Amino acid sequence: MRIPEVAAGAKILSFGHYQPANIVTNDDLAKTIETNDEWIQSRVGIKERRVAPANESEIDMAVHAGGKALAGSGLDASDIDLVIVASCTLESQIPNAAARVAHRLGIDSPGAFDVNAACAGFCYALGTASAAVRAGSARNVLVVGTEKLSQWIDWTDRATAVIFADGAGAAVVTASETPGIGPVVWGSAGDKFDAIIIKDRDSFLQQEGQTVFRWATTALHPVAKEACDRAGVDPADLAAFVPHQANLRIIEAIARKLGADNAVIARDIVLAGNTSAASIPLALSRMIERGEVQSGQLALLLGFGAGLAFAGQVVEIP
Amino acid sequence: MAVSEQEILEGLGKIVNEITGIPASEVTPEKSFVDDLDIDSLSMVEIAVAAQDEFGVEIPDDQLKNLKTVKDVLNFIQA
Secondary structure (H helix, E strand, O other), rough: OOOOOOOOOOEEEEEEOOOOOOOEEEEHHHOOOOOOOOHHHHHHHEEEOOOOOOOOOOOHHHHHHHHHHHHHHHHOHOOOOOOEEEHHHOOOOOOHHHHHEEEEEEOOOEEEEEEOOOOHHHHHHHHHHHHHHHHHHOOEEEEEEEEEHEEEEEEOHHHHHHOOOOOEEEEEEEEEEOOOOOOEEEEOOHOOOOOOOOOOOOOOOOOOOOHHHHHHHOOOOOHHHHHHHHOOHHHHOEEEEEOOOOOOHHHHHHHHHHHHOOOOOOOOOHHHHHHHHHHHHHHHHHHHHOOOOOOOEEEEEEEEOOOOEEEEEEEOOO | OOOOOOHHHHHHHHHHHHHHHHHHHOOOOOOOOOOOOOHHHHHHHHHHHHHHHHHHHOHHHHHHHHOOOOHHHHHHHHH
């Protein structure tokens, strides 16, 4: 038996993102549920979100975002030999999303599987992609986070309807002589499995807001610090901190405790809502597009959500 | 050594001020967090976490919703 020559590291070549065209503002929501713009902004920090129409699926959004990341990578579809889709809101559980997304992007017979780690899904998938490249199991990997949360939301429930949204983000990962993706720090708290839950196929998403808020604002900054430590990066040297876009107050609390004093803090939630596994690549792709971060700089990604699951790693901006 | 109710009240006032910006002097026993001080449910969690650090008493979420007034919190911490 033998194993292929392994790569020293893995890096991100490109990002891509997609949002549905339909914007839903807080005022729009206030027409049908008991809420208002001030209440929503003060509690979760969201001004508007995108909601996909009935004829636009999480697969469609993944194809759009994945296609952009692929175009930006300079690679051909035929160069991709593994596709990983992170999602927790698929309309159908069989078949998986990854093979369908790959097929529509013209990627011929790649390894293809889905990851469900909810809002931590993209960081789990990115960590898995990095490990696959470094182990010689794949040369180039397309990683996509896509969510259509709107199809699992009770639009009369103000506790969830004001928070969640739709979108997709993607990245292409390849081998590198120098590391461009740091070690992933991941874990879970299954004792809190019912804090964020869709109980059965006839139910909508429910969230214990206070439980999740307490966990997120007390348990996650050590994970963020550990991800920096494992990569040998001082938080003060981060150019960007891109946590899952759960709630602006959670984002700011973790950022404050982390001490990423020189980093641009992703606040994409304000205009994108909470898009679960899509939120990190969506936010970072948009920050790159706006020129807020530069190629070669370091960003800390930190996903966390239902499970409860969490994962984080430092990455070099492509 | 037991901490006096006055000391807890002062500590709580400082915590509420740091988290919400409300003057500590307004944090008096008869005040309701939601109705009088206009403090929302997420800020209550932050106050509970800070109170745990300060006084060493855990206030779980299922208890937190029963603590309506400043006096309720003082009693819980002293119990």
